[in-house]
Amino acid sequence: MTIQITKESNATVVTISGRMDAMTAPEYEKTLNEFIASGETSFVVDFQGLDYISSAGLRALLATAKLLKTKGGQILLSNVLGTVREVFDISGFGTIFKIKDSVADALADLG
């Protein structure tokens, strides 16, 4: 898994590539927690390059989203595609996260 961070005017865009599994998910959580601790409140997590996600990945997404909500922040997902989308649909995560077709759509939604 690789994590790339881009600061936009109204959000931090987190681009995830590769596999988000039991070995790599903690790295995502650690990265997001650091940004949240530093006061960031708006995130777009882009899954365009994500090939694989398991329950460990979903657990990490959920943990950061819950933490962010207690601080009044929010997280949007974009490009949840293919087999990753299937995992979201099976688990019901497709309805608990706000999902947009593109990073641009997500940024526009955050206003």
Next chain:
Amino acid sequence: MTFDTFRCPANVARLDELVAFVEACADRFGLATKKKFGLLVALEEAFVNVCHYAYKEGEGDVSVGCGADGDAFVVEIADSGAAFDVLSLPDPDTTADLMDRQIGGLGVYFIRSLTDQVSYRREAGQNIVRMVFRQTEEPLQ
């Protein structure tokens, strides 16, 4: 029925090696790509369960066998921890909203959802979870 077997300490750090081993086995069998994806998620969930819960004291091994059984591809994950049927766990509530959502049980739910057939047996001091993937039927919605 001859299975290829991968044996390693029950440690999540070995996940990549295990996935590579089982994926190569599934490719030799000729499992369809979509079916293989479901298999790899179910495999990770079963392996991680063993790593986290099978050995309460000290360390132990996990043994993963895979191969053809008739026209189906079968994966068996075995540990020698205390008897425990992971399939006895209830399904999670997949409709709760973000703040009420609990993550527990999701791994087993994935195992159930992504396999064509899954069973547990206790045999010779081992917990064995057997997952069956058929080439033809679609386990996904």
